[in-house]
Amino acid sequence: MRRITADEIRKFILSRLQGQLEAKGLSPSSVPDDFDLLTEGVVNSMGMVELVVAVEQQFATRLDFEELDPENLTIVGPLCKYIEERSGTGNLAGHEGMLGRL
């Protein structure tokens, strides 16, 4: 499977959240890597989960967050990097995914 880059994921996530970011006076390009989407109030917990589901659907993959420190789940840089790494290892869990069992 093609490796998805952290940059692609970052672009997708931030463009999806553009409205919420603008409401806070931010633009997608001005968001630093250590920006915490949850504590900065850009998404709430439900929005965070919706975001993950959207990433999965966009990139036709199923993600498993077992290995990601929950502390980092909502921080832009580590989150995108994690998804990139998982996509490269073939460790994308295939169960129940859009593509069914891989």
Next chain:
Amino acid sequence: MLRTLHSGFLRSTELFPGRPAIEVEGSILTYQQLFTRSASIAATLQRRAPVAEPPLTAIFAYRSVTAFAGVLAALFRGHGYVPLNRTFPSDRTRTMLLRSGCTSMVVDQDSAHQLDEILQSMDQPMLVVMPDEVDVVELSYRWPGHTFVGCTDLESPGTWQSVSVQPNSIAYLLFTSGSTGMPKGVMVSHSNVTHFVDVMVERYEINENDRFSQNFDMTFDLSAFDMFVAWERGACVCCPKAKNLISPGRFIQNSALTVWFSVPSAGVFMKRLGLLEANRYPNLRWSLFCGEALPSDIAQNWAAAAPNSIVENLYGPTELTIACTLYRWDQEKSPAECYLGMVPIGMPYPGMNTLIVRDDLTEVAPGEVGELLLTGPQLSLGYWQDAERTAAAFVIPDRHKETYYRTGDRVRRPLGEKDPIVYVGRADHQVKVLGHRLELSEIEAVLKQQPGVDSAVAVGWPVTTSGANGVVAFVTGTKVKEGALRDSVAATLPAYAVPREIKVLTQFPLNMNGKVDRRALCSMLEAEL
């Protein structure tokens, strides 16, 4: 010793002084250590508090040692505790503090930053105990009318004087959101909670080896389960950081939890994040859910992920003390008992009695839907300094002698005595659209079944004097097309129930307790007018 909410903790301190009582902020406190800390704060409150004050102490602390020690200290001095929450807007916290009339407050380190805002409109001299602060000179200088006590001025725990507490005095005063916007303080007594705790420790055979999750903020009454059910039998309360609540998989494993208790949403999040795979949590003995309707697929997935645990769905408003009905999930037989994909709320706790009624408070026939009323030892004392709203919600139906609490929840009365009560929806989520009575939860359930839809909320809109002219729905999901969605819904629902508009959002606004904020959704519609 009289039976009180904290007597279980005191007994466990005698029986298991060296066992862990809490794990929070990366540190472990034994029963003896937590007792010492709490007794020291209690002694300070006893010594320094203003002479005339209501029997209530505010705890302005969040997921910290001081939060737990503060709660116990309030109880040790014979007061009820009033939990405050720094993640709430400070205006709201100030309203709660003012309404409670508290003049003593325990504050932890990270909540102290909001003190200046909170103290602004306090005319009464306050005693503010800050066990995490060395230096309170600046605060004392800024607020000369109030007294601040830092950690170096705490009294020794040995000076704490045990107080006799009446069973019907307030154990905690908890402010609920209140659909009108003004928070209502629910007065819950010692005997209310000890009845609940007794039922729980026996049912779940809690012992000193158990390890409880503490997912709920203290401003959510379900947190009282975590603390007092665990402490009653010497178990340990494991409090995760707020962030872990979205993705608690590691927390369950690393903390070796045996008792899990959360809102069903936590299970929904975990399923989405791939954290509910089979046999992932073999240590759990009990998996308990409360606070909102439990979707049957979450119960099913959780039961597989924690195969050695029993899954139970608990139900109850704050006014009936934490939870008052429950249902045990059974992988074989339960799916057939679910309604609109939701797990039944089951049977009342021992000692609690239900009544399912029409608008005029007369009982509906078996199989019919009505409002759920309950009475029994967990019936709380009513709303703090609000006789009017207490009288409206705590009623004596005709031909009955006991006072019942009106839950505002619509349920189906079981046909047989052993059948579970099934939750249908909130009474205030039932609307009349052009004269037709509609359960909004039914529309939501149909929407959620459509491909691509993750969650759905329906509201009656636009609002009229007799109800609403139609329904507007909000959904979250991916690749959802409004037109196609409406067409498929129209194939299932009668025309008047089909949403005239379906709005796709990236996320729902949530209220203080993490539930979908319907009022905020209606405000969005109002803003469009």
